[in-house]
Amino acid sequence: MSSTKLFAFGFSLLLLLHGVVSIDYRAALTKSLLYFEAQRSGKLPPNQRVQWRGDSGLNDGSDVGVNLVGGYYDAGDNVKFGFPMAFTVTMLAWSVVEFRSQLAAMNELSHALEAIEWGTDYFIKAHPNPNVFYGEVGDGDSDHNCWQRPEDMTTPRTSYKIDQQHPGSDLAGETAAALAAASMAFSISNPRYSTILISHATQDELLWAAVWLHRATGNQSYIDYMVQSGFNGGTRSMFSWDDKYVGAQVLIAKLLLEGKLKESENFGAYKSQAEQYICNCIQKGNSNVHETSAGLLWWQPWNDLQYTTAALFVTTVYADYLSAAKSTLRCQVGSLTPTNLLAFVQSQVNYILGSNPRGMSYMVGFGSNYPKQVHHRGASIVSIKQDSTPVTCKGGYEAWFNKAAPNPNVLDGALVGGPDQGDNYSDSRQNFQQAEPATANTAPMVGVLARLA
Numbered sequence: 001m002s003s004t005k006l007f008a009f010g011f012s013l014l015l016l017l018h019g020v021v022s023i024d025y026r027a028a029l030t031k032s033l034l035y036f037e038a039q040r041s042g043k044l045p046p047n048q049r050v051q052w053r054g055d056s057g058l059n060d061g062s063d064v065g066v067n068l069v070g071g072y073y074d075a076g077d078n079v080k081f082g083f084p085m086a087f088t089v090t091m092l093a094w095s096v097v098e099f100r101s102q103l104a105a106m107n108e109l110s111h112a113l114e115a116i117e118w119g120t121d122y123f124i125k126a127h128p129n130p131n132v133f134y135g136e137v138g139d140g141d142s143d144h145n146c147w148q149r150p151e152d153m154t155t156p157r158t159s160y161k162i163d164q165q166h167p168g169s170d171l172a173g174e175t176a177a178a179l180a181a182a183s184m185a186f187s188i189s190n191p192r193y194s195t196i197l198i199s200h201a202t203q204d205e206l207l208w209a210a211v212w213l214h215r216a217t218g219n220q221s222y223i224d225y226m227v228q229s230g231f232n233g234g235t236r237s238m239f240s241w242d243d244k245y246v247g248a249q250v251l252i253a254k255l256l257l258e259g260k261l262k263e264s265e266n267f268g269a270y271k272s273q274a275e276q277y278i279c280n281c282i283q284k285g286n287s288n289v290h291e292t293s294a295g296l297l298w299w300q301p302w303n304d305l306q307y308t309t310a311a312l313f314v315t316t317v318y319a320d321y322l323s324a325a326k327s328t329l330r331c332q333v334g335s336l337t338p339t340n341l342l343a344f345v346q347s348q349v350n351y352i353l354g355s356n357p358r359g360m361s362y363m364v365g366f367g368s369n370y371p372k373q374v375h376h377r378g379a380s381i382v383s384i385k386q387d388s389t390p391v392t393c394k395g396g397y398e399a400w401f402n403k404a405a406p407n408p409n410v411l412d413g414a415l416v417g418g419p420d421q422g423d424n425y426s427d428s429r430q431n432f433q434q435a436e437p438a439t440a441n442t443a444p445m446v447g448v449l450a451r452l453a
């Protein structure tokens with residue numbers, strides 16, 4: 001056999017192996033929901049499964065006389081940032097709204113609802129009256145200069161609010177979207193809580209909020225708002241906690257596919273832009289998203305996987321919307337069926353979970369080869385349950401951050417920032433661009449994994 005033929009044969013065998021590799025999506029789903037328990041701030045409940053964590057942030061809000069205990073730390077630090085937290089909750093709730101039966105079949109529905117409620121209970125506390133919302137607790141600068149477990153924090157826990165004097169309509173809009181989406185997730189199991197959530201949500205009217213409020217309430221006035229707002233966002237290059245247009249466009253496209261909106265009134269543009277974004281992600285558009293050498297969607301060196309998982313979520317739900325409407329996606333390079341879209345999603349998920357040149361799972365705790373030095377304060381320091389000696393602000397760097405050893409606690413289910421454009425990954429705690437996980441990375445994976453499992 002010539003060397004070229006041998007190479008071709010070896011390559012096809014490799015493809016075959018990649019094709020047959022069986023990935024346990026259900027196990028990954030279970031892990032993904034454990035991760036949100038590890039990110040909890042506040043008093044942990046008796047059914048807490050992640051046992052290396054303890055209570056923390058129990059005086060949050062005391063500086064302003066409001067109880068702001070609870071919610072989530074968003075990444076490897078101990079600040080409660082409202083913006084990514086709200087996006088995280090929206091994506092978890094969207095996962096339940098679309099994939100409720102799949103989650104229930106895998107006994108994960110209650111865990112998903114608990115993950116949402118941990119966020120929404122906090123948002124309700126953070127919204128003590130109609131025109132005030134606390135959008136952050138903790139101070140980014142001082143927190144980032146310390147390496148401490150959340151249980152030991154000695155940094156200022158300053159509460160920041162938005163109100164009429166300090167407006168933040170984008171934050172209010174994201175939180176309204178989260179509450180509206182969550183009210184749908186709870187409408188069956190807890191209708192009373194669902195009603196409370198929607199009453200907190202109806203104070204802001206940005207596009208993303210308007211779409212979710214319409215979906216949750218059926219109130220036509222939100223459609224009127226979208227018509228009047230007149231700005232559909234154009235074709236976006238990414239979907240993230242910082243840019244939600246794609247989410248709004250996709251939900252408007254759903255209404256068009258269902259015949260509940262008409263192409264007139266400019267709604268057609270939202271749909272074509274949603275579709276253009278998806279075409280670009282699946283490499284069939286006119287401005288395709290970059291990929292790593294081995295084919296993972298890739299945007300930027302710092303926390304890249306957040307964009308990938310959000311793109312995969314949108315592609316997954318859109319496949320189902322197209323399927324329900326017996327429609328296909330028309331891209332510059334041909335038509336794609338819902339099955340084509342899901343096959344693309346699956347190949348990307350396989351890469352993330354270990355089917356890649358390094359054989360590394362970028363979900364912590366999944367498989368045997370995963371990041372061991374995750375950039376995460378709590379996970380990198382011995383559990384307070386094992387050693388309650390307080391870890392000081394700077395002492396944590398010496399004793400734990402700089403330690404060339406795996407983290408003592410496995411942050412199950414967390415998705416790290418991910419590989420670079422050459423599919424490389426350096427498993428080092430110092431490497432925050434690649435090794436820091438975030439709740440906004442993992443939340444979209446919950447829905448995607450429920451659909452694939």
Ligand SMILES: *[C@@H]1O[C@H](CO)[C@@H](O)[C@H](O)[C@H]1NC(C)=O
Pocket residue numbers: 202219220221222
């Ligand atoms: C629809 O929403 C608008 C804006 O929030 C509100 O003023 C109106 O009362 C709502 N209509 C119904 C029927 O709930």
Ligand SMILES: *[C@@H]1O[C@H](CO)[C@@H](O)[C@H](O)[C@H]1NC(C)=O
Pocket residue numbers: 420421422423424
């Ligand atoms: C990835 O790692 C390989 C082997 O260490 C190296 O040759 C290559 O240049 C790296 N690629 C990038 C993009 O850093």
